[in-house]
Amino acid sequence: MKKLIATIFSLSLLSMVYAQAGDLFFSEYIEGSSNNKALEIFNPSDTTVSLDNYQIAQAVNGKGWQYYHIFPSGATIAPNDVWVMLNSGIDTSLVDTTIADEILSYPSVVHHNGDDARALIKITNGDTLWLDIIGDPNNDPGSGWEVAGVSNATKDHTLVRKSSVSSGNMNWAASAGTNADDSEWVVYDKDTFSYLGAHTFDGGVSDQSPSIASVWASDMVPAADTDLTVYAVVTDDNGLSSVELKFTVDGGSEATLAMSVANGDTFMVDIPASNYNDGSRVEYRVEATDDNSQMTASGTTGFFAGTSSISSIRQIDADGALLYKDYAARIMGTVTAGDSIFSLSSLQTYIQDSEAGINVYGEGMGAVNMEEGSMYQVTGKLDQYNGLAELVVSSADDIVDKGVNEDPPLPIEITIATLLASPEAFEGLLVRIANADTVAGAGTWPMDGENMNMTITDDGGTSQLTLRVDKDTNIDGSDEPTYPITVTGVISQYDRSSPYSEGYQILPRTRDDIESSTAIGDGDVVQPLSFTLYAAYPNPFNPSTTIAFDVPTDMTGKTVELSIYNVLGQKVVTLVDQNLTAGRHTAKWNGRNSASRAMPSGVYFAILKAAGQQKTSRLLLIK
Incomplete structure (x- = not known):
C-alpha cells in the first residue's frame, strides 16, 4: 500500500480526482498552545462510512506531501457524526479526552504547527480522490495561513467549518476566503475546544453560530481600585439574543454580566473593581447566543489584579509547569541583575520582592536601563522557557522606575x-x-x-x-x-x-x-544574615510541601517555632519547636494535623517565630 501511495502522490494535481458533495470533510482544526492540537472529520451523509480507504496526507514546512495517516482498521463514522483526533500531550483541563476516537503520540497527524498542510484523501480501485485541504503543501507561509481575513489563523487558533458547508474544498484559497463572510471557516481564539466532538450541519442552509472576532480590555492589568472594561466584536447571520461576560475571582463561583452595544458590532461591559483586590486572580470569557440558541464562547483570558507578589503568580503544578501561563500580572521588586548583563539584544533581567524572584524578559528590546539595586513596577504576561518562569514585557512602557531601594535584598x-x-x-x-x-x-x-x-x-x-x-x-x-x-x-x-x-x-x-575563598576552612559555611521564611515548595501542594527558613547567628540557642494555622487562626500542627543552630533549615508538612488526620483543601499559613520576631507564608492545599 505504501508503494502505491507514493506512486499516486507523485502525480500532478491535474491528474487527480476531486471530492463530490456528501463525502467526508474536515470540520474542525485546532492549533493551540503547546500540544493542544486536534483535527475533526465530519460525515455529512445519511450512511455509515468506513475509514479503511481514507487517509490524511501531511506536509511539513511547505515541502510537499511527505507522510500519510492511516486510520485504525475497521474504523467507521456514523451519519452526521465526527471522528476526533487528539495530540497525546493535550492539556486535559481544556477538553474531555473521552470524545477522542484517536489519541496520537509523536510523530502524528496532530503534531502540526501553523505552517503544516493537511489533506483528506480517499483511495478507491487505484484512484485517489482528493476530498479536502487545509493549507498549501508546497509553500511555507512562515507562521500560518490567513483565514477569513485573520493573519496566521492556522497558528494559535481554532478553525470551525461553517454549518452551511456541505463538502470539502481542494481550493484552499477559496476555502480560507478573504473575510468572515466569504470564508468557509469561523476563526476562534487559541485553545478554544468547546466545539470539538460534534459539528453543526444544516446541509447547505446558512445558519451560523455567532462569531466572536476579538476580545480586548481597557487595561492589561487594572489597578485594584479601577473597573476593567471588556470589549468584544460579535456578529451573527440571523440575530443575537444575548452577549454575556462570564468571570471568576480566585477560582470562586462564576458571575455573569450582560454586555451592551458600544458601537456597531462592538459590545462592552465593566467588571467592577469591588470584585477584586491586589493579587486577585480573575478569569473571564465572552459568550454569545443567537436567536436559534446557538452559542459561541471566546477563549478564557486571565489576569492578576493590581500589584501581586511574585510567589503568588509563579505557582507551578506537580510537573513544574507554570499554572498561570499567559496570564497578565503586575509586580513590584528590586533588580538583582542589570538588564544588559545576560543579553545585549533582548531585555533579560531578574527582579525579586520579599518572598520570591522572577526573570523579566522582552524579546528584541535590548537594554532599557533597569539598574541593579533599583525598584521597578513591571507589567507583562507570564510565560515559561525551559522550566524558567518569566514575566514577558512588550515595551519599555510596561516598566516603571520606582527609584533606588535603600535596603536592597542581600544574597x-x-x-x-x-x-x-x-x-x-x-x-x-x-x-x-x-x-x-x-x-x-x-x-x-x-x-x-x-x-x-x-x-x-x-x-x-x-x-x-x-x-x-x-x-x-x-x-x-x-x-x-x-x-x-x-x-x-x-x-x-x-x-x-x-x-x-x-x-x-x-x-x-x-x-x-x-x-x-581559600581563607574559609573546609566545611565552613557563611551563615545567614537575617531571620527569613521562604515560600514553600511546591505550592499549591498535595500531599506534602517543604518549608525552608534561615536562623541567623544572633538567634543561635533561641527557641524557634514553625507551626501551621488555618484561616480561622487555629493551630493545625507544630513542625518545629526547639533551639536551632544558625543556618538554613527545612521542615516538611504532610497536610495533616497534630492528630495525623488529613486536612481539607484550602488556605493555610506557615508561621515562624523566634526571639520576638514572626514571619508568615501562605500555603494552598489542593486535593
Missing part, C-alpha cells in the same frame, strides 16, 4: 544541598554559595566570547550545581580563580522537557561575583 547564603532540596523556592533569587570547587570533567573556564556550563560542589561531589557563565558578562576570558570559590548569582533553570525538575543553574553577573 541568601546557602549550601547546594539545601538549594536542591527545594530549588523552585530559590529560582529567580540572588544567592551566595561558599567553599565551592569544580567537578572534574564537567566544564572548563570559558575563553573570551564563550558560554560555558561548569559543575560545582561544596560538599565533595555529593551535591552538584551548574555554574553558568554567560558570554555577555565580563567573566568569559577573565583569569580563572583559585578554587575553592565563593560564587554569588541568580538561580535560573534550563530543563527542556516536563517534568521541569532539573537543570537548575547559578548565574554569576560579573567577575566580582566569583571570589577565591
Whole structure:
C-alpha cells in the first residue's frame, strides 16, 4: 500500500480526482498552545462510512506531501457524526479526552504547527480522490495561513467549518476566503475546544453560530481600585439574543454580566473593581447566543489584579509547569541583575520582592536601563522557557522606575544541598554559595566570547550545581580563580522537557561575583544574615510541601517555632519547636494535623517565630 501511495502522490494535481458533495470533510482544526492540537472529520451523509480507504496526507514546512495517516482498521463514522483526533500531550483541563476516537503520540497527524498542510484523501480501485485541504503543501507561509481575513489563523487558533458547508474544498484559497463572510471557516481564539466532538450541519442552509472576532480590555492589568472594561466584536447571520461576560475571582463561583452595544458590532461591559483586590486572580470569557440558541464562547483570558507578589503568580503544578501561563500580572521588586548583563539584544533581567524572584524578559528590546539595586513596577504576561518562569514585557512602557531601594535584598547564603532540596523556592533569587570547587570533567573556564556550563560542589561531589557563565558578562576570558570559590548569582533553570525538575543553574553577573575563598576552612559555611521564611515548595501542594527558613547567628540557642494555622487562626500542627543552630533549615508538612488526620483543601499559613520576631507564608492545599 505504501508503494502505491507514493506512486499516486507523485502525480500532478491535474491528474487527480476531486471530492463530490456528501463525502467526508474536515470540520474542525485546532492549533493551540503547546500540544493542544486536534483535527475533526465530519460525515455529512445519511450512511455509515468506513475509514479503511481514507487517509490524511501531511506536509511539513511547505515541502510537499511527505507522510500519510492511516486510520485504525475497521474504523467507521456514523451519519452526521465526527471522528476526533487528539495530540497525546493535550492539556486535559481544556477538553474531555473521552470524545477522542484517536489519541496520537509523536510523530502524528496532530503534531502540526501553523505552517503544516493537511489533506483528506480517499483511495478507491487505484484512484485517489482528493476530498479536502487545509493549507498549501508546497509553500511555507512562515507562521500560518490567513483565514477569513485573520493573519496566521492556522497558528494559535481554532478553525470551525461553517454549518452551511456541505463538502470539502481542494481550493484552499477559496476555502480560507478573504473575510468572515466569504470564508468557509469561523476563526476562534487559541485553545478554544468547546466545539470539538460534534459539528453543526444544516446541509447547505446558512445558519451560523455567532462569531466572536476579538476580545480586548481597557487595561492589561487594572489597578485594584479601577473597573476593567471588556470589549468584544460579535456578529451573527440571523440575530443575537444575548452577549454575556462570564468571570471568576480566585477560582470562586462564576458571575455573569450582560454586555451592551458600544458601537456597531462592538459590545462592552465593566467588571467592577469591588470584585477584586491586589493579587486577585480573575478569569473571564465572552459568550454569545443567537436567536436559534446557538452559542459561541471566546477563549478564557486571565489576569492578576493590581500589584501581586511574585510567589503568588509563579505557582507551578506537580510537573513544574507554570499554572498561570499567559496570564497578565503586575509586580513590584528590586533588580538583582542589570538588564544588559545576560543579553545585549533582548531585555533579560531578574527582579525579586520579599518572598520570591522572577526573570523579566522582552524579546528584541535590548537594554532599557533597569539598574541593579533599583525598584521597578513591571507589567507583562507570564510565560515559561525551559522550566524558567518569566514575566514577558512588550515595551519599555510596561516598566516603571520606582527609584533606588535603600535596603536592597542581600544574597541568601546557602549550601547546594539545601538549594536542591527545594530549588523552585530559590529560582529567580540572588544567592551566595561558599567553599565551592569544580567537578572534574564537567566544564572548563570559558575563553573570551564563550558560554560555558561548569559543575560545582561544596560538599565533595555529593551535591552538584551548574555554574553558568554567560558570554555577555565580563567573566568569559577573565583569569580563572583559585578554587575553592565563593560564587554569588541568580538561580535560573534550563530543563527542556516536563517534568521541569532539573537543570537548575547559578548565574554569576560579573567577575566580582566569583571570589577565591581559600581563607574559609573546609566545611565552613557563611551563615545567614537575617531571620527569613521562604515560600514553600511546591505550592499549591498535595500531599506534602517543604518549608525552608534561615536562623541567623544572633538567634543561635533561641527557641524557634514553625507551626501551621488555618484561616480561622487555629493551630493545625507544630513542625518545629526547639533551639536551632544558625543556618538554613527545612521542615516538611504532610497536610495533616497534630492528630495525623488529613486536612481539607484550602488556605493555610506557615508561621515562624523566634526571639520576638514572626514571619508568615501562605500555603494552598489542593486535593
